[in-house]
Amino acid sequence: MFSRRTLGCVLQSRVTCTRITLPLWQKILRNSSSSSFEVAQSRLASLREEPDNDTKLKLYGLFKQATVGDCTALKPGMLDFVAKAKWEAWNQLKNTTKSDAESGYVQLVDTLLSHEDKESETLNLLTSSESGVFTITMNRPSKKNALTTEMYRGIISGLDEAAADESVRIAVLTGEGDFYSSGNDLKNVAMLAKPGGLEMAYKGAELLREFVDRFISFPKPLVAVVNGPAVGLAVTTLGLCDLVYASDKATFHTPFSSLGITAEGCSSLLFPRIMGPARANELLIYGRKLSATDAYDWGLVSDVIPYMHFKDEVSSRLRHLAGLPPQAVQLTKKLSHECTSDLLHHANKREVEILRGRFTSEEALQAATRFFLKNKT
Incomplete structure (x- = not known):
């Protein structure tokens, strides 16, 4: 499918079908006051299958909101699908506190891993x-x-x-x-x-x-x-x-x-x-x-x-x-x-x-x- 260092988000438009690549899947390890947030970033690598594109965008937005805060960049142009997808995923979390964004990120990673564990637990x-x-x-x-x-x-x-x-x-x-x-x-x-x-x-x-x-x-x-x-x-x-x-x-x-x-x-x-x-x-x-x-x-x-x-x-x-x-x-x-x-x-x-x-x-x-x-x- 898509590499773990790529967000393979495919968007349909009237003119073309463009694959959007984002450096989302790489784990960006920075200092954080939350141990669980740091651990969640590392645990993401243990997934056996990559999440769907919408989930990857959610992870990206939550990470940016947790580490940077509100998105202050101008909205990219309509044809810049890569930047637009990133901007929208981040900007929709505006006014979310860094702490809440961290919690949301951890919870989403836990959900993904829990789903895989339940599928394989009987074996x-x-x-x-x-x-x-x-x-x-x-x-x-x-x-x-x-x-x-x-x-x-x-x-x-x-x-x-x-x-x-x-x-x-x-x-x-x-x-x-x-x-x-x-x-x-x-x-x-x-x-x-x-x-x-x-x-x-x-x-x-x-x-x-x-x-x-x-x-x-x-x-x-x-x-x-x-x-x-x-x-x-x-x-x-x-x-x-x-x-x-x-x-x-x-x-x-x-x-x-x-x-x-x-x-x-x-x-x-x-x-x-x-x-x-x-x-x-x-x-x-x-x-x-x-x-x-x-x-x-x-x-x-x-x-x-x-x-x-x-x-x-x-x-x-x-x-x-x-x-x-x-x-x-x-x-x-x-x-x-x-x-x-x-x-x-x-x-x-x-x-x-x-x-x-x-x-x-x-x-x-x-x-x-x-x-x-x-x-x-």
């Missing part, structure tokens, strides 16, 4: 059940399997289904493509800069608490099949899994401090126990990235398998695990978790309480803005 999480193995696959490879709100809910539902189905012996969580998961989608954090952010932070924190609680209370063996890099929550919840099989291409990174947030997934309790306080601090505070071999040596991973044989070897192990006497397996898991279950639920609750405040902190919002500006291309 972002896949479940299957075969021979006693219930598999939940994070299926958002173009976004490194970053977790959306609906994916959180889908994984909760999937674990509930696996727990209730007597034919299911084990549950498996894995990722599609090159990534296991990049953790929480930072769009979720960026949305908190909007009006109503405090309420959204509360709801998001409660969803996170419920999500992690499902890992804690899941009664059957829970296996993480880490096919590639894991980040944030995708790493911390590994401590709640009974087995973790990692490809030798997997890496493990918890950049909480650089994102202005704090540890979650019960990692504040489990990681010091699994790998010792000093190493846990390397991950949770310093943000050290581990290779698959490091993660194995530190006790976070059960085994590392060469990528070339990863799928076949893991499938063989899962079939063996699913073939073991289910009651004996579940009772052993219950015994091993009885002494720590209450502690884990308490740690989860406490972590979420702290995160709720961090989500709307200036540090976290600035970090999210830096992330989107860095990844704007």
Whole structure:
């Protein structure tokens, strides 16, 4: 269709049909007092399909009104279609405050992205059940399997289904493509800069608490099949899994401090126990990235398998695990978790309480803005 640096606005006249090109689609990154406005400019690049021409003109007008103010230029001549379209899109917002224009721009970008998310959301999480193995696959490879709100809910539902189905012996969580998961989608954090952010932070924190609680209370063996890099929550919840099989291409990174947030997934309790306080601090505070071999040596991973044989070897192990006497397996898991279950639920609750405040902190919002500006291309 049209390039992302062009507004392909085609206007009909009595004489000719002229294509109007405007430098609208390029993201003009200037200083702004609004973090959400800056983030919206960067998020615009993540659209899979370009908006229609009318929407592009609205974005242009809102941007100019938000950054410059009222249009004071003379109206271009009738035959200068390019300048005329730009002028009209901007001038119709006359007397709109810069703040209102910023809000309108952010809202329009949110609407465009929300529409795309709704269209693809049903494909972002896949479940299957075969021979006693219930598999939940994070299926958002173009976004490194970053977790959306609906994916959180889908994984909760999937674990509930696996727990209730007597034919299911084990549950498996894995990722599609090159990534296991990049953790929480930072769009979720960026949305908190909007009006109503405090309420959204509360709801998001409660969803996170419920999500992690499902890992804690899941009664059957829970296996993480880490096919590639894991980040944030995708790493911390590994401590709640009974087995973790990692490809030798997997890496493990918890950049909480650089994102202005704090540890979650019960990692504040489990990681010091699994790998010792000093190493846990390397991950949770310093943000050290581990290779698959490091993660194995530190006790976070059960085994590392060469990528070339990863799928076949893991499938063989899962079939063996699913073939073991289910009651004996579940009772052993219950015994091993009885002494720590209450502690884990308490740690989860406490972590979420702290995160709720961090989500709307200036540090976290600035970090999210830096992330989107860095990844704007």
